[in-house]
Amino acid sequence: MLPCVGEPYGSPAPVPSTTWPGEARSKAVPRKRFLGSAVARVTEDGEWEVIHRAEVTEDEWLHLVYRDETWVTQIDGSMVEGAHGTVSGAPTSSLTLPGLVVLMLGAAGISDVDKVLEVGTGTGYSAALMCHMLGSHAVTSVEYNPAVAGRARDALTAAGYAPTLVTGVARGSRVDPEVLDDPAGLFAAQLAAPSAVRLGGGDEAVLWDVATGSLAVTGLDPQGGWTVRQRGPLRLWDAVEAAVLTWQAAGSPHQSAYGLTVTREGQYVWLGDPNGPSWDLPI
CATH class of the missing domain: 3.40.50.150 (Vaccinia Virus protein VP39)
Known part of the structure; x- marks a missing residue:
């Protein structure tokens, strides 16, 4: 019988104590x-x-x-x-x-x-x-x-x-994934994907939509820039990318530049003024 974890072939190697079942x-x-x-x-x-x-x-x-x-x-x-x-x-x-x-x-x-x-x-x-x-x-x-x-x-x-x-099919990203390390950039991204969570950081970010299971994974392109791979019913990075570009076009403002409008029909966050760029929020 071949050895496996905890039973190294030859001289014993220490295996950390764990309660993992x-x-x-x-x-x-x-x-x-x-x-x-x-x-x-x-x-x-x-x-x-x-x-x-x-x-x-x-x-x-x-x-x-x-x-x-x-x-x-x-x-x-x-x-x-x-x-x-x-x-x-x-x-x-x-x-x-x-x-x-x-x-x-x-x-x-x-x-x-x-x-x-x-x-x-x-x-x-x-x-x-x-x-x-x-x-x-x-x-x-x-x-x-x-x-x-x-x-x-x-x-x-x-x-x-x-x-x-x-794995998905890679395409180029128009924004640097590190922008999500900026709290204001992350806020803009979250508006476009309100049910998504971010894992990782820097060039290699993972967005996971907990509502649909959609995924987006970014990484460095060896030829320069960044790539993204997406899977699932939502194109998470497409939405995030558009929101971040809108935020950057407005001068990359602080979160205080946003406002919220609530009506009987729904609610949305806007940037700059109520007639400016906006994102619908789930009710």
């Missing part, structure tokens, strides 16, 4: 399914040594897979299967050490009746653990990188799990 169940999710055929580890010089499964024995590979260690699977947006020897660059996807995964899930306080939105599918290993605990129907995972998302989907399917995986 899925810790014992995680032993049913084989980590090797989510590692692919090559990994990279950092060298003393700060570069990356690529290790291919075909270049080591089966016993050595299993020892590597089940160590309580993080293995990098993508560097500068390229999967490491296509690299050999030592390479340089920034890690952009990895299989997190299992002890930390268990610790994070325990800290989240996830129970058997919860539904989970995971931002950053990566290899799919964390999503698999949550699917095993909650059922695939209760797990939604968002991955910005199409190559990473495709490999995670294959690994999850092979392991018998089918969470909702979101």
Whole structure:
């Protein structure tokens, strides 16, 4: 029987204490399914040594897979299967050490009746653990990188799990997602998507509409600017983008520049004066 979380292959590695109910169940999710055929580890010089499964024995590979260690699977947006020897660059996807995964899930306080939105599918290993605990129907995972998302989907399917995986089709964004870090910018965005919550920040923001399940995920475009991927019945970023551009055209004013009008027919927030740009609010 192959070792799993909490039973590293070879020398024992410490596993953090946690009350997460899925810790014992995680032993049913084989980590090797989510590692692919090559990994990279950092060298003393700060570069990356690529290790291919075909270049080591089966016993050595299993020892590597089940160590309580993080293995990098993508560097500068390229999967490491296509690299050999030592390479340089920034890690952009990895299989997190299992002890930390268990610790994070325990800290989240996830129970058997919860539904989970995971931002950053990566290899799919964390999503698999949550699917095993909650059922695939209760797990939604968002991955910005199409190559990473495709490999995670294959690994999850092979392991018998089918969470909702979101990648979407990317388009350019006309506004910098970091504008949502400004309270006034976030206020303008919230007017356009009143039932949405924001996760993350900076260039990589996730908007999740709790009423419809619609999603928008932003990220940096390697060629400059930003991209956004959207899914669901509402085009969240389209609405947010339009509201932010309107706010910026007005000089990016403080929230005090807005007013509220309430009538028998409804209510709306306006910018500048009652005849200016406005956004209907749910009643």
